Amino acid sequence: MKRSLFFIALMGFALSISARDQKMDAFVNKLMSKMTLSEKIGQLNLQPGGDVTTGGAMDTQVGGMVARGELGAILNTTGKDKIRALQQIAVEKSRLGIPLLVGLDVIHGYKTIFPIPLAQSCSWNLEAMEQAARIAAEEASVDGISWTYSPMVDIALDARWGRIAEGSGEDPYLGSLIAQALVRGYQGDLSSPRNIMACLKHYALYGAVEAGRDYNTVDMSHLRMFNQYFPPYKAAVEAGVGSVMSSFNLVDGQHATANRWLIDDVLRKTWGFQGFLVTDYGSIAEMTSHGFGDLKHNSVLALKAGTDMDMCAQGYLKTLEESVREGKVSRKEIDQACRRVLEAKYKLGLFDDPYRHCPLSDEETAGHTFTAEHRQAARQLTAETFVLLKNEGNLLPLKKEGKIALIGPNGDTTDGLLGTWCVTRPDSKAYPSLREAMQQALAGRGEVLYSQGCNIAPYGRMRQAGASWYIPEVDGEKARQEALAAARQADVIVCAMGEGADYSGESHSRVTLEMPATQMSLLHELAALGKPIVLLNFAGRPTVMNWEREHIPAIMNVWFGGTEMGPAICDVLFGDKVPCGRLTTTMPQSVGQLPLYYNHLNTGRPAGDDDPTFRNYSSNYFEVSNGPAFPFGFGLSYTTFQYGQMQVEANGRQLTVSVPVTNSGAYDSYEVVQCYIRDIACRYSRPVKELKGFRRIFLKKGETQTVSIQLQQESLSWYDQDGKLFFEPGEFDIMIGPNSRDVQTKRISVQ
Numbered sequence: 001m002k003r004s005l006f007f008i009a010l011m012g013f014a015l016s017i018s019a020r021d022q023k024m025d026a027f028v029n030k031l032m033s034k035m036t037l038s039e040k041i042g043q044l045n046l047q048p049g050g051d052v053t054t055g056g057a058m059d060t061q062v063g064g065m066v067a068r069g070e071l072g073a074i075l076n077t078t079g080k081d082k083i084r085a086l087q088q089i090a091v092e093k094s095r096l097g098i099p100l101l102v103g104l105d106v107i108h109g110y111k112t113i114f115p116i117p118l119a120q121s122c123s124w125n126l127e128a129m130e131q132a133a134r135i136a137a138e139e140a141s142v143d144g145i146s147w148t149y150s151p152m153v154d155i156a157l158d159a160r161w162g163r164i165a166e167g168s169g170e171d172p173y174l175g176s177l178i179a180q181a182l183v184r185g186y187q188g189d190l191s192s193p194r195n196i197m198a199c200l201k202h203y204a205l206y207g208a209v210e211a212g213r214d215y216n217t218v219d220m221s222h223l224r225m226f227n228q229y230f231p232p233y234k235a236a237v238e239a240g241v242g243s244v245m246s247s248f249n250l251v252d253g254q255h256a257t258a259n260r261w262l263i264d265d266v267l268r269k270t271w272g273f274q275g276f277l278v279t280d281y282g283s284i285a286e287m288t289s290h291g292f293g294d295l296k297h298n299s300v301l302a303l304k305a306g307t308d309m310d311m312c313a314q315g316y317l318k319t320l321e322e323s324v325r326e327g328k329v330s331r332k333e334i335d336q337a338c339r340r341v342l343e344a345k346y347k348l349g350l351f352d353d354p355y356r357h358c359p360l361s362d363e364e365t366a367g368h369t370f371t372a373e374h375r376q377a378a379r380q381l382t383a384e385t386f387v388l389l390k391n392e393g394n395l396l397p398l399k400k401e402g403k404i405a406l407i408g409p410n411g412d413t414t415d416g417l418l419g420t421w422c423v424t425r426p427d428s429k430a431y432p433s434l435r436e437a438m439q440q441a442l443a444g445r446g447e448v449l450y451s452q453g454c455n456i457a458p459y460g461r462m463r464q465a466g467a468s469w470y471i472p473e474v475d476g477e478k479a480r481q482e483a484l485a486a487a488r489q490a491d492v493i494v495c496a497m498g499e500g501a502d503y504s505g506e507s508h509s510r511v512t513l514e515m516p517a518t519q520m521s522l523l524h525e526l527a528a529l530g531k532p533i534v535l536l537n538f539a540g541r542p543t544v545m546n547w548e549r550e551h552i553p554a555i556m557n558v559w560f561g562g563t564e565m566g567p568a569i570c571d572v573l574f575g576d577k578v579p580c581g582r583l584t585t586t587m588p589q590s591v592g593q594l595p596l597y598y599n600h601l602n603t604g605r606p607a608g609d610d611d612p613t614f615r616n617y618s619s620n621y622f623e624v625s626n627g628p629a630f631p632f633g634f635g636l637s638y639t640t641f642q643y644g645q646m647q648v649e650a651n652g653r654q655l656t657v658s659v660p661v662t663n664s665g666a667y668d669s670y671e672v673v674q675c676y677i678r679d680i681a682c683r684y685s686r687p688v689k690e691l692k693g694f695r696r697i698f699l700k701k702g703e704t705q706t707v708s709i710q711l712q713q714e715s716l717s718w719y720d721q722d723g724k725l726f727f728e729p730g731e732f733d734i735m736i737g738p739n740s741r742d743v744q745t746k747r748i749s750v751q
């Protein structure tokens with residue numbers, strides 16, 4: 001009975017979708033029958049509407065272009081009034097009144113800024129990340145935005161690459177779940193005006209740029225693509241993402257923007273992507289530098305490969321008509337791309353109401369933006385992203401009393417808390433710095449002695465380029481004296497040190513992962529005072545912290561947490577909340593180990609991860625062991641968790657892995673129970689560990705829970721180089737534990 005009701009409901013749903021599709025088809029067909037070729041090409045053109053620039057500047061005289069039907073979408077214009085004015089031109093002045101799609105990089109919040117995506121992933125809290133995306137969509141959608149260039153799901157294994165900050169770390173399984181959560185959060189079912197269309201990026205493999213240098217070459221086997229890099233893109237497509245952005249890099253020697261195999265065969269035919277594909281900023285023009293040809297030629301290649309919209313190169317706008325006349329592209333190919341763009345506008349409801357994202361009154365907007373509720377959600381998630389790396393002698397949490405010396409360049413900044421993508425940042429006085437938040441948390445019961453202590457970094461290329469502009473330049477010696485004086489008077493020293501918020505992100509690659517020298521020498525001096533000392537490590541990427549690991553008793557990675565970062569740090573620092581973040585990116589011992597990641601293949605001459613001895617003719621280094629400083633999945637708590645004996649039950653090819661976990665410490669908190677597998681013998685070499693399941697559980701102190709994780713046949717399968725999923729019977733190691741290193745293992749045979 002239940003089952004038949006389910007099928008009736010399913011049929012009803014399918015029918016209503018196909019009725020909607022038919023309506024959409026009829027609408028788009030009718031509209032397209034009235035469009036000229038140049039109007040169709042206009043729909044494929046995306047340019048900045050002014051205001052913010054994330055790529056090269058350009059003067060577009062946007063209004064005129066919109067009126068002439070030469071623009072289908074704009075990006076980088078902010079503010080509902082400006083957007084409404086442009087929309088009005090599109091609707092009232094252009095011949096067919098086709099509304100504009102309005103895009104922006106809403107990556108980790110709009111006005112309420114959430115932690116950078118890498119940090120968010122460390123929460124392993126999918127519901128909270130989905131909620132963050134929903135809030136971002138709500139805030140952006142009342143300010144004119146209908147389309148966000150998120151989620152960025154590029155797997156990144158090299159901490160030198162600045163854009164590691166924008167993704168979810170190194171794991172394809174976790175990355176896939178996060179990708180789906182974000183698509184759900186932004187889009188919902190797109191029926192509400194408070195939903196916006198997501199854009200999956202950067203398709204594909206952008207995170208694998210050589211040497212961690214942005215925009216650099218990528219070259220990899222298909223086996224690796226399908227198994228390690230493609231899963232999050234595929235997962236987002238399965239979640240119904242409305243659009244996809246191609247990447248700047250080559251895939252198999254062809255530009256991702258003009259790669260028919262990548263776009264048509266894999267994305268559309270194999271995964272069933274139904275939406276439209278946009279290039280990244282200026283990609284069609286950049287193809288000339290890659291050595292493919294001129295703008296006209298590249299535009300033909302891109303369109304023929306299945307790229308629908310041209311971001312900022314004006315290649316389609318300026319050359320496609322001529323290419324049609326010359327027979328290099330067909331009208332049918334242009335129609336196909338135009339149809340996909342119009343369908344996106346239809347799905348967003350823009351033909352019903354082009355102004356649905358531009359409410360008229362400011363009160364209406366304010367009711368949705370930077371609200372107490374949104375900020376509370378951000379504060380909660382931010383606290384969950386912090387990863388406690390060391391806590392010797394249970395130094396943390398601190399008591400809310402006494403004198404606390406807060407020292408370091410990140411201690412009293414607000415702009416410096418936000419992280420890489422916040423083009424719509426709120427006024428910097430609208431939210432507190434860490435110093436202000438700490439004063440408030442202490443509420444007169446203790447005193448904060450603040451000193452910047454040093455310049456954030458020595459004056460070099462980074463500073464000259466304007467990085468960390470919001471941290472004042474100070475007289476180094478004077479600042480040092482002040483900091484030491486404050487520290488001498490204090491009961492405890494809290495260092496707010498590390499990177500500047502803009503040391504990571506697009507085009508911000510680095511070759512050093514240690515703390516900048518100015519801060520490091522101050523940290524040495526502060527540690528030498530022999531007082532309790534806590535390091536809050538601000539970072540947009542993994543940090544090398546060898547000296548700190550040895551000499552600083554308490555270290556917590558706080559990343560860049562957004563507008564609520566100050567209060568969130570205090571929540572955890574003073575024990576109102578317990579740290580529960582777990583690393584989603586491996587922390588190396590040395591930049592020379594990169595790329596370093598837990599789910600690597602084995603070599604024929606493996607060396608133990610923590611082997612202190614160098615072994616000749618083994619796969620290892622002279623200077624350091626192979627293992628990381630802190631492994632994937634790692635994170636401490638104020639409490640402790642004991643794992644009992646694991647069990648694996650097999651029901652055919654379905655496995656149930658269970659383990660009792662006890663909160664054996666003094667605080668209630670979350671634990672992330674992680675399950676990994678290894679395929680022992682296979683046609684292709686498989687990684688030494690692969691995350692295949694996890695459970696984030698809340699345990700009260702003293703409580704025990706038996707956690708069960710189901711593994712299906714698919715969890716034990718792998719893709720071949722043609723993208724076909726295979727299961728090979730045989731032996732598997734099944735592992736479970738609190739991180740990727742400290743696991744218990746059971747070998748089983750699955751037939």
Ligand code: BGC
Binds near residue numbers: 105
């Ligand atoms: C970035 C994209 C971004 C686009 C639009 C590009 O430079 O690579 O991630 O969405 O600009 O701002």
